[in-house]
Amino acid sequence: MNRLLSHTLSPSNWRPLPQWAVPRRIVxxxxxxxxxxxxxLTAQPDARQMSxxxxxxxxxxxxxETGAPVIGVAEDWKTIASQxxxxxxxxxxxxxxxxxxxxxxxACSEEDLRVMLRFIVGLPSKSGDK
Amino acid sequence: MDRRKxxxxxxxxxxxxxxxxxxxxxxxxxxxxxxxxFAPGEPMPWINWAANQSCTPEWRSAxxxxxxxxxxxxxxxxxxxxxxxxxxxxxxxxTDDTMISMDLLSGLVRHDAEKQQAxxxxxxxxxxxxxxxxxxxxxxxxxxxxxxxxxxxxxxNSVHATGTTFGSMSSYVKELKLATLSGDLIECSEEKxxxxxxxxxxxxxxxxxxxxITLQNQAAFNLTEVSSAENLNDVLDNIEQRCxxxxxxxxxxxxxxxxxxxxxxxxxxxGDQSIGEDDPQAVNTVRRxxxxxxxxxxxxxxxxxxxxxxxxxxxxxxxRTGPSYQVFPHVRVVRFREMEYTVPADAxxxxxxxxLKTIKDKHLPMCFPLEYRYVKGDDIWLxxxxxxxxxxxxxxxxGDLEYKKLFAEIEPIFWKYGxxxxxxxxxxxxxxxxxxxxxxxxxxxxxxxxxxxxxGRLMNxxxxxxxxx
Numbered sequence: 001m002n003r004l005l006s007h008t009l010s011p012s013n014w015r016p017l018p019q020w021a022v023p024r025r026i027v028x029x030x031x032x033x034x035x036x037x038x039x040x041l042t043a044q045p046d047a048r049q050m051s052x053x054x055x056x057x058x059x060x061x062x063x064x065e066t067g068a069p070v071i072g073v074a075e076d077w078k079t080i081a082s083q084x085x086x087x088x089x090x091x092x093x094x095x096x097x098x099x100x101x102x103x104x105x106x107a108c109s110e111e112d113l114r115v116m117l118r119f120i121v122g123l124p125s126k127s128g129d130k
Numbered sequence: 131m132d133r134r135k136x137x138x139x140x141x142x143x144x145x146x147x148x149x150x151x152x153x154x155x156x157x158x159x160x161x162x163x164x165x166x167x168f169a170p171g172e173p174m175p176w177i178n179w180a181a182n183q184s185c186t187p188e189w190r191s192a193x194x195x196x197x198x199x200x201x202x203x204x205x206x207x208x209x210x211x212x213x214x215x216x217x218x219x220x221x222x223x224x225t226d227d228t229m230i231s232m233d234l235l236s237g238l239v240r241h242d243a244e245k246q247q248a249x250x251x252x253x254x255x256x257x258x259x260x261x262x263x264x265x266x267x268x269x270x271x272x273x274x275x276x277x278x279x280x281x282x283x284x285x286x287n288s289v290h291a292t293g294t295t296f297g298s299m300s301s302y303v304k305e306l307k308l309a310t311l312s313g314d315l316i317e318c319s320e321e322k323x324x325x326x327x328x329x330x331x332x333x334x335x336x337x338x339x340x341x342x343i344t345l346q347n348q349a350a351f352n353l354t355e356v357s358s359a360e361n362l363n364d365v366l367d368n369i370e371q372r373c374x375x376x377x378x379x380x381x382x383x384x385x386x387x388x389x390x391x392x393x394x395x396x397x398x399x400x401g402d403q404s405i406g407e408d409d410p411q412a413v414n415t416v417r418r419x420x421x422x423x424x425x426x427x428x429x430x431x432x433x434x435x436x437x438x439x440x441x442x443x444x445x446x447x448x449x450r451t452g453p454s455y456q457v458f459p460h461v462r463v464v465r466f467r468e469m470e471y472t473v474p475a476d477a478x479x480x481x482x483x484x485x486l487k488t489i490k491d492k493h494l495p496m497c498f499p500l501e502y503r504y505v506k507g508d509d510i511w512l513x514x515x516x517x518x519x520x521x522x523x524x525x526x527x528x529g530d531l532e533y534k535k536l537f538a539e540i541e542p543i544f545w546k547y548g549x550x551x552x553x554x555x556x557x558x559x560x561x562x563x564x565x566x567x568x569x570x571x572x573x574x575x576x577x578x579x580x581x582x583x584x585x586g587r588l589m590n591x592x593x594x595x596x597x598x599x
Contacts, residue, residue: 048194048234051234051236052233052234055233055236055255055258056233059255059257059278060463063461065407065410065461066410066461066463067410067411067463068463086170089170090168090169090170093168093174093175093177094164094166094167094168094177094181095164095177095181095465097463098410098463098464098465100179100216100465101176101177101178101179101181101184101216102174102176102177102216104179104215104216104278105233106176106192106213106214106215106216106229106231106233107192107231107232107233107234108233109174110170110171110174
C-alpha cells in the first residue's frame, strides 16, 4: 500500500516502470558466473541454490527502487562486505531493515545462504563451494 | 517546492517545536529485537516477513518434485505445516516439528491456449507468474498489490486484490492437486471430488499441501493505474459510482486526515504514459511528520492534517502503465503488521468512518494509511467472500511499533459490522466465533478436514484455536 503515498509524495526523479529486460540480463550474468565465467575465487552456487537464488534474492537485488544493494554493482556491496560473512549471515537470517528474514527463502539451509551471500556480495569462496 | 521538500520543511518545524521545550512524541519506537535470534552453526529459525512469527522446526523438507512432496508428507513427523513466501501475519506456519518449504516446487506445468488456463506448481511466487503467463499469452485477471507470496499460499488464505467484479485468487482456481498425509495425490475440481475442491480452495493448509493449481486466466493485457489525492468523505459518498467507473478502485484513508489517496486502474489506452514512480519509503516520511507534529498539545493532530492536505493538494495525478503483471504489484520494503477484516460491501463506508473516528477520538498513535478494497462474492466454503460481496479494510502499524493494543481498539468495530478476518492476517477470533461467521459451510469444511487428516497433524496451535481441536 506504500505506493499511494509514494505516488503523491515523490514527484521528483520520475522514470518509466522497470522492465523485465534488466532482471533477465542479470539472471544471465548469474548463470554465466555459475558456469565459471566469473572470477575463480567467487562462490559458485549449484543448480538448486541458483534456483533458490533466482526465485528469492533476485526479486529485490535486481531492482534499485527497492533500496536493496543491486547485484553486480560493486559499490552497493562495499559496506556490507566489510561486515564479514558471519555478521552478514546473521542479518540475512534475522532480516534487517527492508531485507526480509531468510531473504524469503524458507528452503535455504545455512550452507545455502552462505554460498548465496558469498556469491552476491563477492566474498571469497570456501572449500565447500562448488 | 515539491511535496517531499514541503513535508521535510514541515518536519523541521516540528523538530524546532520539540527543541523549544515541549515534551516528546508519544509513540516510541521499540527496539528492533529479532523475533528469533540466530547464531551461525545453531539450528536456523524460520521467521515470517513481518517478523512477528517464528519457529525452529526439528525437521525441514524442501521437495523439488511432486513425488518428493508426497514422500515428504508420508514420512513427516509430528505437526506438519507448509510454507511459501512467509507473508502471513497470523501464526499459520509455525511448527516445532515438520516444515515443508514449497520454494523449489515452482514453475509453469502446462497451459491451454483455448481455455486461457494455466497450471502452475504451488510454490511459484507471484512475481514469477507474470512473466511465465505472459510468455504463453496469458495473464491473471486480477492480482494483489504486492507479488511476493506463492500462489499456493495465496490460495490457502484467499488472498485478494480489489475490484467489484473480481473475486479472490481462490475464485480463479479451476482445478488443483492436493497431496495428503497418506501420500495420496487427490485431483479435484467442480466436477471431480467437488467437496474436497470447495474446501481446498481456501483451507489454510489444513487438508494437505496443494501441489498444482490450474488458474482461469485471460489473454495478456495492459493496464493504466492513476493515483490521486482526494477528500475522503467525497470519495466515500460516491463510492459505488467510483467503483463502477473503473476496472479496479481502492482507497488509502490516512488517519487524522481528511485527505485520502485513491487508485483507479483500467485497461490501458493507446498513448497512455507513465508519470511518476513508487517511493517505497514514503510512509516513513509521513511517519516522521506525524511524530514531529501529532504530540503537540491541542493543535498537533490538526497541524498534521493541514501539512498533509497542503502537501498533497494541487499535485497532478501519478500514472503507471504497462503489462498488467507490472502495474498490479508494488515494491514493499517498509515492514509492518496488519489486521484485515472483510465486512459486507454495503457496510464498508460506515465501518471505515468509525475506525478513523475511533483512532482520532482515542488519539491512537497510528499514522500508517488504511487500505480499503472491494471483492466480488464467491461460493468457496471458508472464503471471506463466501455468499456476499465484501469490503476489505486493512489496518497497519509499523513493524517496530507496538500493535496489539491498537488493533484491540479497532477489532471490535469490525465485529460490529459482521466482519470476517483475513486468515493470513492478525485477528483474535477463535473457532466458536468463526463458526458463526461461516454458518453455511463451517461443518462441511471440517468434515472434509477430519476425513483427510483424522489425527489433526496439520493443525498447529493457531489452527487448533481457529478451527477447534
